Amino acid sequence: MEEFAKLIDRLIYTRSRNQKLDLIAAYLRDTPDPHRGWALAALTGDLEFPNAKISAVRTAANERLDPLLFKLSRDFVGDTAETVALIWEARPQPKDAETGPISVGDLVEQLHNVARKDAPALFAQLLDRHDPDGRYALIKLATGAMRIGISARLAKTAFAQAFSLNVDDVEEVWHALQPPFLPLFDWGEGKTHKPDISDAACFRPFMLAHPLEEEAVDMAEYVVEWKWDGIRVQIVGTRDDVRLFSRGGDDITAAFPDIAENFDAIGVVDGELLVRGDAQGDANTQGSAASFNALQQRLGRKKVSAKMLREAPAFVRLYDILFDGKNDVRALPWSERRPLLDRFQPKLQQGRFDLSKIIAVDDFEQLRLVREGSRDAAIEGVMLKKRDSPYIAGRKAGYWYKWKRDPLNADCVMMYAQRGSGKRSSLYSDFTFGCWNEDGELLPVGKAYSGFTDEELKWLDKFVRQNTVNRFGPVREVEKTLVLEVAFDSIHSSKRHKSGLAMRFPRISRIRKDKPAQEADIIATLRNMID
Amino acid sequence: MRAVETALVTHGHADHARSGHQRVYATPETLAIMDLRYATHDAGCPVAYGEVFHLGPVSISYHPAGHVLGSAQIRLEYNDETVVVTGDYKRRSDPTCAPFEVVPCDIFITEATFALPVFYHPPTQDELQKVLDTLKTNAESCVLIGAYALGKAQRVISELRAMGYDKPIFLHGALAKMCTLYEQFGVDLGELIAVSDAQKTDMQGHIVMCPPSALNDRWSRRLPDPITAMASGWMRVRQRARQRNVELPIILSDHADWTELTDTICEVNPREVWVTHGREEALVHWCGLRQISAKALRLVGRETEDDG
Numbered sequence: 001m002e003e004f005a006k007l008i009d010r011l012i013y014t015r016s017r018n019q020k021l022d023l024i025a026a027y028l029r030d031t032p033d034p035h036r037g038w039a040l041a042a043l044t045g046d047l048e049f050p051n052a053k054i055s056a057v058r059t060a061a062n063e064r065l066d067p068l069l070f071k072l073s074r075d076f077v078g079d080t081a082e083t084v085a086l087i088w089e090a091r092p093q094p095k096d097a098e099t100g101p102i103s104v105g106d107l108v109e110q111l112h113n114v115a116r117k118d119a120p121a122l123f124a125q126l127l128d129r130h131d132p133d134g135r136y137a138l139i140k141l142a143t144g145a146m147r148i149g150i151s152a153r154l155a156k157t158a159f160a161q162a163f164s165l166n167v168d169d170v171e172e173v174w175h176a177l178q179p180p181f182l183p184l185f186d187w188g189e190g191k192t193h194k195p196d197i198s199d200a201a202c203f204r205p206f207m208l209a210h211p212l213e214e215e216a217v218d219m220a221e222y223v224v225e226w227k228w229d230g231i232r233v234q235i236v237g238t239r240d241d242v243r244l245f246s247r248g249g250d251d252i253t254a255a256f257p258d259i260a261e262n263f264d265a266i267g268v269v270d271g272e273l274l275v276r277g278d279a280q281g282d283a284n285t286q287g288s289a290a291s292f293n294a295l296q297q298r299l300g301r302k303k304v305s306a307k308m309l310r311e312a313p314a315f316v317r318l319y320d321i322l323f324d325g326k327n328d329v330r331a332l333p334w335s336e337r338r339p340l341l342d343r344f345q346p347k348l349q350q351g352r353f354d355l356s357k358i359i360a361v362d363d364f365e366q367l368r369l370v371r372e373g374s375r376d377a378a379i380e381g382v383m384l385k386k387r388d389s390p391y392i393a394g395r396k397a398g399y400w401y402k403w404k405r406d407p408l409n410a411d412c413v414m415m416y417a418q419r420g421s422g423k424r425s426s427l428y429s430d431f432t433f434g435c436w437n438e439d440g441e442l443l444p445v446g447k448a449y450s451g452f453t454d455e456e457l458k459w460l461d462k463f464v465r466q467n468t469v470n471r472f473g474p475v476r477e478v479e480k481t482l483v484l485e486v487a488f489d490s491i492h493s494s495k496r497h498k499s500g501l502a503m504r505f506p507r508i509s510r511i512r513k514d515k516p517a518q519e520a521d522i523i524a525t526l527r528n529m530i531d
Numbered sequence: 532m533r534a535v536e537t538a539l540v541t542h543g544h545a546d547h548a549r550s551g552h553q554r555v556y557a558t559p560e561t562l563a564i565m566d567l568r569y570a571t572h573d574a575g576c577p578v579a580y581g582e583v584f585h586l587g588p589v590s591i592s593y594h595p596a597g598h599v600l601g602s603a604q605i606r607l608e609y610n611d612e613t614v615v616v617t618g619d620y621k622r623r624s625d626p627t628c629a630p631f632e633v634v635p636c637d638i639f640i641t642e643a644t645f646a647l648p649v650f651y652h653p654p655t656q657d658e659l660q661k662v663l664d665t666l667k668t669n670a671e672s673c674v675l676i677g678a679y680a681l682g683k684a685q686r687v688i689s690e691l692r693a694m695g696y697d698k699p700i701f702l703h704g705a706l707a708k709m710c711t712l713y714e715q716f717g718v719d720l721g722e723l724i725a726v727s728d729a730q731k732t733d734m735q736g737h738i739v740m741c742p743p744s745a746l747n748d749r750w751s752r753r754l755p756d757p758i759t760a761m762a763s764g765w766m767r768v769r770q771r772a773r774q775r776n777v778e779l780p781i782i783l784s785d786h787a788d789w790t791e792l793t794d795t796i797c798e799v800n801p802r803e804v805w806v807t808h809g810r811e812e813a814l815v816h817w818c819g820l821r822q823i824s825a826k827a828l829r830l831v832g833r834e835t836e837d838d839g
């Protein structure tokens with residue numbers, strides 16, 4: 001625990017990414033199994049103890065400490081774990097009790113085994129055995145929310161660095177392994193080969209596209225597909241399991257049983273998850289998809305109702321194939337993978353899985369026209385895929401491009417502002433803006449936290465502070481005087497907002513200090529932009 | 532705080548001392564600090580520690596508070612009742628000022644800057660050893676310590692000297708005058724060099740000091756790869772240190788920490804405690820738990836200067 005506590009403490013105060021990587025890598029090299037594996041899981045957010053929650057720590061604190069002093073301290077510090085770590089009043093331990101810092105492995109075991117009702121007592125006993133740094137680290141490890149500025153990706157990169165491995169290789173086997181990741185460390189130390197994950201229904205990192213910045217590419221080398229506005233998914237079918245993963249590797253199988261139950265094949269495919277409808281595409285393209293908004297109703301649910309399955313049936317438009325049966329085909333060029341996908345798709349339930357159409361384009365000029373036409377077809381844009389590109393994790397220059405249609409614009413009025421997070425936590429950087437309805441009332445139409453330069457952000461922050469008319473917790477309502485030109489990819493009707501509109505990817509493109517608020521756009525104008 | 536005819540001033544920090552009064556009673560050190568900061572040369576009436584004087588029916592004396600050079604608690608006696616106003620105070624040893632003196636009284640008006648159990652100031656030398664250790668392993672860099680211009684900066688330098696650190700220490704321009712004043716009052720600070728007189732390479736492997744406001748300022752670009760440190764009681768809270776982009780927190784304060792505040796109340800053992808300047812609620816509550824009569828005294832016009 002002492003080494004882990006030291007690591008956490010140093011990570012908190014280290015700003016440079018390279019130094020963070022060095023610190024974590026050194027810890028992973030120098031710490032024995034299984035402790036380092038559990039610690040790594042804590043950093044990547046892969047540890048969970050259903051019975052040992054932060055509420056149990058709070059209960060223990062209220063029993064041991066004066067509740068008001070605890071509350072006042074908590075209010076000041078802003079974090080329960082740190083507060084308890086700082087003010088815990090340790091009691092001398094009985095003679096037969098174990099004293100001194102606990103090992104990470106033992107800690108994990110005790111947290112796994114504890115019953116919910118015993119969790120506060122366990123925490124009390126653990127806190128008694130540690131100094132403030134140790135207490136902080138153990139509460140953070142136990143309750144998950146590390147809040148120390150380390151992403152899962154960074155921790156995995158550190159692991160790769162510690163053992164001179166490629167981080168994408170690590171990422172690939174990661175999802176098939178469980179903490180404390182013993183096969184992973186054995187592989188890292190050269191004791192065994194890369195773990196075999198062929199039978200596990202696990203996630204493989206996605207291949208991603210670069211935005212095309214108006215540079216012409218040779219169309220002889222590329223194929224073109226529509227860019228559909230849903231979410232990218234990976235479907236993994238093994239002999240006895242089917243899993244759906246989102247781009248970040250989250251398992252979303254439970255939210256989409258209509259997809260999982262109808263995928264009856266062994267292999268791994270990549271596609272766009274969409275909901276049936278007629279908002280995206282038309283007869284000339286490849287229609288029959290609803291807007292992103294319709295799909296959004298189905299995201300983030302642990303369970304999905306029969307009504308929802310009926311009203312918003314999901315399907316997947318297939319882009320690519322990673323495994324054909326058990327064969328890893330990612331190293332093959334796209335031109336060889338696509339025929340495999342064409343032969344794979346008919347094995348699947350029709351209506352739930354279709355193939356992303358290849359658009360015939362002869363040269364770049366024609367591509368421009370196709371892209372401009374995508375607005376009429378209500379499609380987000382086009383994808384360019386190099387014919388000879390293998391399927392590689394991440395964004396690799398020159399292989400895949402996305403070329404979105406030009407954004408839409410509207411002049412809106414700033415209504416509310418909220419502080420950002422992380423580096424921007426001292427600045428008001430999240431803005432809600434609105435447009436006028438027929439009654440001359442301003443209704444919110446969207447929220448944006450990007451698009452401006454650092455200079456402009458400073459100016460906006462100042463504007464918010466000087467024009468606040470109301471405060472609601474972290475939110476400030478401002479004088480309705482500032483016009484913001486907002487760019488967005490598309491706009492849809494939505495029941496969730498009073499204006500009946502929801503913007504897709506809004507960002508602030510210009511601050512219109514010159515424009516009076518009365519001349520901002522009206523809701524009806526925005527409604528006409530709905531595809 | 533407004534200008535008055537007669538002001539009793541505990542010490543020179545801006546939240547305790549203002550200019551423009553007709554007559555100011557304070558220690559000679561505090562008067563000198565006020566002269567330096569406000570250059571107004573108010574009619575100062577120097578008061579030595581322990582000396583008793585009278586204003587009307589009230590007899591008054593000043594006693595060391597251990598906070599910064601010249602800092603005093605003020606004892607007021609009237610009709611057999613005594614009141615002690617601590618101003619800011621601490622109990623730790625400080626080579627730059629006289630140690631706190633326990634003055635028995637009926638009403639004890641105490642500060643409460645760090646009046647929460649989260650605040651504990653570790654041993655001073657342990658904290659400063661972190662700076663020396665960092666210097667050892669980072670020969671190409673300098674350690675840039677943010678410290679308040681009055682008190683904290685001189686104490687850090689003085690403590691480092693007492694630990695045997697005798698290399699020159701580089702100073703931001705805003706710290707120079709107060710260091711000179713301390714030296715005039717006999718506090719030896721060793722060799723000090725203005726950053727403006729130094730080359731980047733001179734400062735490699737050395738300590739540079741500046742006011743906290745300059746820590747993340749363009750000014751620090753002239754320094755060799757600075758490691759940002761801050762000497763303050765607030766550094767006890769990680770999230771606070773992170774907000775200020777501090778890489779090396781030094782928990783070092785010129786105020787009493789929680790235990791010292793509560794121990795001092797027990798030691799002084801007054802009939803009644805009035806709490807001001809900080810987190811009154813927690814300390815009043817603590818007194819209540821021990822059946823010590825206490826209330827919060829909210830002062831108007833108070834802003835903090837020496838935050839920690």
Ligand SMILES: [Zn+2]
Pocket residue numbers: 542544547598619837
């Ligand atoms: Zn002060």
